[in-house]
Amino acid sequence: MSPPPADVDVDPRSGYSTATGTYHSLRPPPPHAPPPPSHPLSFPDFAFSSFSTSLPTTRPALIDSATGDAVTFPAFLSRVRALAAALLLGVVSPGDVAFVLAPPGVHVPVLYYALMAVGAVVSPADPALTQGEISRLVEMSSPTVAFAVSDTAGKLPCDLRVVLLDAPDFLSCHGVGVGEAAVAVRQSDPAAILYSSGTTGRAKAVLLTHRNLIASAAMPVTASASAAAAAAAANVVILLAVPMFHIYGFMFCLRAAMAGQTLVVYTGTAARGRGRFDARAVLAAVARFRVTRVAMAPPSVLAIVRAAEEDGSVTAGTASLQAVNCGGASISPDLIRRFSRKFPGVSLSQGYGMTETTAGFCRAVGEEESGRTGSVGRLSWGAEAKIVDPTTGDALPPGVPGELWVRGPFVMKGYLGDKESTSAILDSEGWLRTGDLCSFDKDGFLYIVDRLKELIKCKGYQVAPAELEHLLQTHPDIVEAAVVPFPDDQAGELPLAFVVRRAGGNLNAEQIKEFVAKQVVHYKRIHHVCFVNTIPKNSGGKILRKELVKLALHRRSNL
Structure with missing residues (x-):
């Protein structure tokens, strides 16, 4: 855990090095630093x-x-x-x-x-x-x-x-x-x-x-x-x-x-x-x-x-x-x-x-x-990061989204008994591929867009479920919402929303679609709505999208 090498030119504002394509932490070391x-x-x-x-x-x-x-x-x-x-x-x-x-x-x-x-x-x-x-x-x-x-x-x-x-x-x-x-x-x-x-x-x-x-x-x-x-x-x-x-x-x-x-x-x-x-x-x-x-x-x-x-x-x-x-x-x-x-x-x-x-x-x-x-x-003290183009593998500068890679002494040793999965996420230089689409701004602040694997591919565009979920939750009659991809022959995938309505409310699917359509570009519009009592999540609060995708496919004939 050490600061950037003296010979690496790092932007004092963002921590980004154009020479290496790496973002470095600008945090000071703690008063009780770990030993070697x-x-x-x-x-x-x-x-x-x-x-x-x-x-x-x-x-x-x-x-x-x-x-x-x-x-x-x-x-x-x-x-x-x-x-x-x-x-x-x-x-x-x-x-x-x-x-x-x-x-x-x-x-x-x-x-x-x-x-x-x-x-x-x-x-x-x-x-x-x-x-x-x-x-x-x-x-x-x-x-x-x-x-x-x-x-x-x-x-x-x-x-x-x-x-x-x-x-x-x-x-x-x-x-x-x-x-x-x-x-x-x-x-x-x-x-x-x-x-x-x-x-x-x-x-x-x-x-x-x-x-x-x-x-x-x-x-x-x-x-x-x-x-x-x-x-x-x-x-x-x-x-x-x-x-x-x-x-x-x-x-x-x-x-x-x-x-x-x-x-x-x-x-x-x-x-x-x-x-x-x-x-x-x-x-x-x-x-x-x-x-x-x-x-x-x-x-x-x-x-x-x-x-x-x-x-x-x-x-x-x-x-x-x-x-x-x-x-x-x-x-x-x-x-x-x-x-x-x-x-x-x-x-x-x-x-x-x-x-x-x-x-x-x-x-x-x-x-x-x-x-x-x-x-x-x-970035916390001791952390390094890269924003990598998922297609070309090129490191990207501030303001450009890509997959977040991270390196530091906090990165796991690996997945126990699973060398294949370990090598898929952790390379020989210690970089861990997070699988998240992110970007740094010019001041070194990190922004999370969504999981790369969960992006909806609609008519050639990438749609982030999290963006639509945040928008849906601004509606006063929506308690919770989750968005998943739904297969479509022409578009490839279309956004489908699972919605928990406020008790006593009478919100319908068309009203939800209209609410979203007024605020997003055409390819981000909600095309299907399913009303549910709860949104399944894991213990950390992350939406279990796989379960919802299965449920959507099960209800396909009614959509």
């Missing part, structure tokens, strides 16, 4: 080494949003060390994969840290998955043990050893006096296996190293990388309203403890895979725990905005809120404007990343950058 890759170091050791000597003894490291139960920073450290020592007593060995199938809770970050501290590989999965889906993930990662709760253990293969996190004997492992584990871990060793969303193909096992986690967690998330800014960041109280098994929530778990920040774990019914996201409960938690920052996905942002629009009293007591981090999927400019009206003075900070890049490598920091509507921010 050859230095033996686990992620937990790196994280704990960043703690200052004045670490507060009473301020919580973790809080359960439902119960209010809190774990102080000294208690967090002692629990991690005690559990790590207990795990080595016949539960796991260095290099073992530990499958984690559990709802969110204050015990989960403790488990993540303890497993990695002893050289085990953490592999969390969505507890809402079916037994068959879980069996597929277990087959991919080959764990030696699984950590689950009573409600999820029955979904695991019967021949896999299971440790119940809600059992008394496990909870007793958090006791003090067990001793510390001493395991030599290299930065190049595997630390985690997370599963790609599978929205454009079958889910894959993404192998991340300790170096990947260290590099990602070290990226500054404030407007300044100074020691003073780091000290101010330590007073942050974060409400985690995204899944802890998803790379987004996973890295927030790790980074918050490392930065000495309080993490409020949202443990509502939606967080446990039961029912819809409860916007009122989240806003109540913000007020109760004086939360300064919330991490959530775009559908959750839409939910809290709608709740505030329907009942302004739900924002009472949320004066402590300073920022909302939004990631996992794109967010429309209209929603950003609505958010700003209902939460004035609260910045909505977007970021961009993938499981394969150990979460975000591009983000907006500070009020000024967050004000760039439509952008996901600038």
